[in-house]
Amino acid sequence: MLLYEELAHQLRTQIAQGTLRAGERLPSIRQLALHHGVSAATAVQACLQLEREGLAQARPRSGYFVRAAAPLAPIARSTRRRAPGTISNPMLQDVLDMLARSDLLPLHSANAAAELLPQAALTASLTHCLRRTPQSALDYAPPQGHLELRRQIAQRYAQLGVAVAADEIIVTAGAMEALSLALRTVTTPGDVVLVESPTYHGILQAIATLGLKVLEVPNLPDRGIDVVRLEQLLQQNKVRAAVLVPNFNNPLGSLTEDADKQALLASCARHNTIVIEDDVYGELAWSGQRPSLLRRWDKHGIVITCSSFSKILSPGLRVGWVIGSEWTDALLRAKYFSTVGVASLPQLAIAHYLHRHDMERHLRRLRRALADNGQRLHEGIARYWPQQTRASTPRGGLSLWLQLPPDIDVQALFEAALAAGIGTSPGMLFSSRGDYADCLRLSCGMPWGDTMDRAMRRLGQLAARQLR
Numbered sequence: 001m002l003l004y005e006e007l008a009h010q011l012r013t014q015i016a017q018g019t020l021r022a023g024e025r026l027p028s029i030r031q032l033a034l035h036h037g038v039s040a041a042t043a044v045q046a047c048l049q050l051e052r053e054g055l056a057q058a059r060p061r062s063g064y065f066v067r068a069a070a071p072l073a074p075i076a077r078s079t080r081r082r083a084p085g086t087i088s089n090p091m092l093q094d095v096l097d098m099l100a101r102s103d104l105l106p107l108h109s110a111n112a113a114a115e116l117l118p119q120a121a122l123t124a125s126l127t128h129c130l131r132r133t134p135q136s137a138l139d140y141a142p143p144q145g146h147l148e149l150r151r152q153i154a155q156r157y158a159q160l161g162v163a164v165a166a167d168e169i170i171v172t173a174g175a176m177e178a179l180s181l182a183l184r185t186v187t188t189p190g191d192v193v194l195v196e197s198p199t200y201h202g203i204l205q206a207i208a209t210l211g212l213k214v215l216e217v218p219n220l221p222d223r224g225i226d227v228v229r230l231e232q233l234l235q236q237n238k239v240r241a242a243v244l245v246p247n248f249n250n251p252l253g254s255l256t257e258d259a260d261k262q263a264l265l266a267s268c269a270r271h272n273t274i275v276i277e278d279d280v281y282g283e284l285a286w287s288g289q290r291p292s293l294l295r296r297w298d299k300h301g302i303v304i305t306c307s308s309f310s311k312i313l314s315p316g317l318r319v320g321w322v323i324g325s326e327w328t329d330a331l332l333r334a335k336y337f338s339t340v341g342v343a344s345l346p347q348l349a350i351a352h353y354l355h356r357h358d359m360e361r362h363l364r365r366l367r368r369a370l371a372d373n374g375q376r377l378h379e380g381i382a383r384y385w386p387q388q389t390r391a392s393t394p395r396g397g398l399s400l401w402l403q404l405p406p407d408i409d410v411q412a413l414f415e416a417a418l419a420a421g422i423g424t425s426p427g428m429l430f431s432s433r434g435d436y437a438d439c440l441r442l443s444c445g446m447p448w449g450d451t452m453d454r455a456m457r458r459l460g461q462l463a464a465r466q467l468r
């Protein structure tokens with residue numbers, strides 16, 4: 001590496017790591033030369049190199065500054081309208097199979113990186129429970145779940161002003177099992193279920209597996225579920241249930257505000273539609289302000305709430321829950337006949353963790369880190385990706401949704417990224433019928449640093465290559 005390239009590399013790393021941030025001045029040519037033991041000409045060459053890469057900008061008589069990336073254009077709204085139908089997304093399984101590799105940089109996975117989760121404290125809680133109460137840790141858990149854990153969950157809801165008794169909570173293997181049990185309990189094959197567009201592909205797969213039809217209501221990037229369209233759809237169709245993610249839609253990260261939450265509940269109550277509320281991201285507001293649950297506004301007892309600890313403590317312990325209102329007994333029977341109960345040890349360990357540790361402190365840190373990652377991801381994309389790339393502006397959660405210029409084949413970009421060891425989620429995963437072929441979801445769960453900077457640059461190059 002030539003001397004100027006070495007110096008440019010060091011400055012690039014400082015920008016990538018945030019030591020030098022957008023708008024800040026780079027050290028002067030004199031300082032660079034002095035501190036790095038190079039000539040002034042070499043220092044100038046390094047700055048010119050960063051300027052060519054779009055990372056720095058010269059200002060007359062002031063020196064070089066870290067260039068602020070132009071803000072990304074907002075994502076377009078989804079407008080497609082369709083009658084209820086069966087889910088048909090033939091590529092979905094292939095794409096998920098291709099992503100089932102452990103060697104990828106996991107930008108496809110809506111999870112927080114291990115370093116953002118309290119791994120040491122959870123490990124200590126697991127060890128403690130196994131040592132102190134091996135009998136209970138290794139035995140069957142009660143089908144409804146351990147009471148200590150259900151009490152802790154109920155207490156957390158009480159802090160939000162939502163009255164839930166421990167008796168109403170059923171512990172499940174993650175939110176995914178909660179959603180499946182809820183759907184299985186309230187629907188029969190052939191029923192129509194409303195979902196958002198775009199939405200999490202696990203919800204779509206659960207609906208497909210149960211032989212249900214799907215009807216899509218747009219989720220608007222800037223305001224969440226389109227409640228006006230939802231009312232029209234419920235007027236025009238007999239919809240048995242709606243599976244909704246009002247708190248930080250996956251993939252958009254949008255938030256449905258309280259007034260719209262109340263409006264959508266009123267619509268569902270009027271049309272006898274049961275609401276299955278998926279609140280896995282509810283704790284992950286980037287502003288720090290925890291949004292309300294639909295359940296809080298539920299006057300008619302039509303809401304089933306599903307959630308989990310996967311996004312905030314550990315995805316691998318597989319502990320979630322469902323709160324079933326009048327369906328609690330039916331859900332409990334369904335749970336018993338599917339898996340008898342959730343493994344004891346993870347339940348006891350999470351209850352122990354919640355009892356011993358300051359969960360709110362952990363959540364504050366996690367939210368701040370995700371907001372920062374999201375901001376850096378935006379900057380990285382603006383800096384390295386083709387200019388017309390659009391992006392969502394998430395209010396919370398773990399993902400960023402991108403819309404690429406029309407010339408880019410997102411499936412080819414996804415495959416090229418895989419070959420480069422980077423996992424991404426093509427947009428069509430988030431639609432019942434393979435829409436969003438021009439979109440891509442990236443995870444905000446990875447802290448920014450060299451690896452992320454390199455990955456964003458590589459993805460930008462792969463995308464730009466298709467434009468030529």
Ligand SMILES: Cc1ncc(COP(=O)(O)O)c(C=O)c1O
Binds near residue numbers: 174176308319
């Ligand atoms: C909206 C949504 N619901 C449910 C899940 C599944 O959560 P769990 O891992 O707790 O089963 C996910 C995971 O990505 C999700 O994004």
